[in-house]
Amino acid sequence: MNPQEPTGIIFDIKHYAIHDGPGIRTTVFLKGCPLACRWCHNPEGIAPEPQLLFRAEACLPDCRRCVAACPNQAITADGRSIRVDTTRCRACGRCAEACPTEALRLVGRRMSVTDVLREIEKDRVFYDESGGGATFSGGEPLAQPAFLTALLDECRRRGIHSVVDTSGYAPSAVVRKIADRTDLFLYDLKALDPDIHRQTTGQDNRLILENLRLLAREGARVMLRVPYIPGVNDDEESLRHLSALLKELRTIREIALLPFHRGADHKYRQLQQDGEPWSGDIPDPQDLVRAKAVLESEGVTVRIGG
Ligand code: SF4
Ligand code: SF4
Numbered sequence: 001m002n003p004q005e006p007t008g009i010i011f012d013i014k015h016y017a018i019h020d021g022p023g024i025r026t027t028v029f030l031k032g033c034p035l036a037c038r039w040c041h042n043p044e045g046i047a048p049e050p051q052l053l054f055r056a057e058a059c060l061p062d063c064r065r066c067v068a069a070c071p072n073q074a075i076t077a078d079g080r081s082i083r084v085d086t087t088r089c090r091a092c093g094r095c096a097e098a099c100p101t102e103a104l105r106l107v108g109r110r111m112s113v114t115d116v117l118r119e120i121e122k123d124r125v126f127y128d129e130s131g132g133g134a135t136f137s138g139g140e141p142l143a144q145p146a147f148l149t150a151l152l153d154e155c156r157r158r159g160i161h162s163v164v165d166t167s168g169y170a171p172s173a174v175v176r177k178i179a180d181r182t183d184l185f186l187y188d189l190k191a192l193d194p195d196i197h198r199q200t201t202g203q204d205n206r207l208i209l210e211n212l213r214l215l216a217r218e219g220a221r222v223m224l225r226v227p228y229i230p231g232v233n234d235d236e237e238s239l240r241h242l243s244a245l246l247k248e249l250r251t252i253r254e255i256a257l258l259p260f261h262r263g264a265d266h267k268y269r270q271l272q273q274d275g276e277p278w279s280g281d282i283p284d285p286q287d288l289v290r291a292k293a294v295l296e297s298e299g300v301t302v303r304i305g306g
Helices: 065-069 094-098 113-121 124-130 145-157 172-179 194-201 206-217 236-248 265-271 285-296
Strands: 007-017 025-030 051-054 075-078 081-084 104-107 109-112 133-138 162-166 184-188 222-228 254-259 301-304
Touching (some): 007 113, 007 145, 051 081, 051 265, 094 104, 145 162, 145 172, 206 222, 236 285, 254 285, 285 301
Parallel strands (some): 025 133, 133 162, 162 184, 222 254, 254 301
Antiparallel strands (some): 007 025, 051 104
């Protein structure tokens, strides 16, 4: 690895992704996020540093190799299962290497720009045929600005279409810099009510809205993505606010409603942390169709799903 080259922490790379921008894409997930949305589908992407996932169902009774492998006494065995003390764990990965069943997995590893581009290049034939490219998601990719900038510059140099999937919660100078380098933003807007936003994500939405207006003014290509979450942003008032915002943002004409689903519940268990999966309901498909119609009346293209 070139010591001058920017590096960053990646927690996953998904090949042949079809919901993260146009065409067939390679999605690179950067670890670390300043928000902590209570319904987050990638909770393993929130902490900036590498961490362990544990699948209890794959753990062998009486094995305990991980307990012996850990140099920090971070793992204790308890009957058929084990418990990781996250305050002692230093994410060295020795336990995962020792585990015969992959019940333990370290998520998050440092990669260079060259490492990541090597993965992206594997799918180039699909980009050429489908109009796809690379998507940088997370976590929050803007939370690793130097690394993301270098990745986008390298994509542009190689003629690879790029998408940045962001919450927009970043300094405006960073957003501007990235806007000069990416072909499309997928901009996730969680809630327009500031109190609801703070309660459910841990942060205020003022900066997010400022940055969205900045991108609209500068004519950046943006697809708005709104997670549709019963009890958070599915009421009449939320839809009215969103319609008014779309009317104001004249250059942003594409929006996707992403219905909440329970596909990530198992990850909360595997992280062995205090956080619980979001306990709210899955949206009624009829409600989504109704919300789509309301937003379409603002002259925008609305899609249900990513
Ligand atoms: S990752 Fe390293 S420090 Fe953490 S539990 Fe495993 S062996 Fe111990
Ligand atoms: S090494 Fe793997 S299978 Fe063995 S006790 Fe630890 S987690 Fe379970």
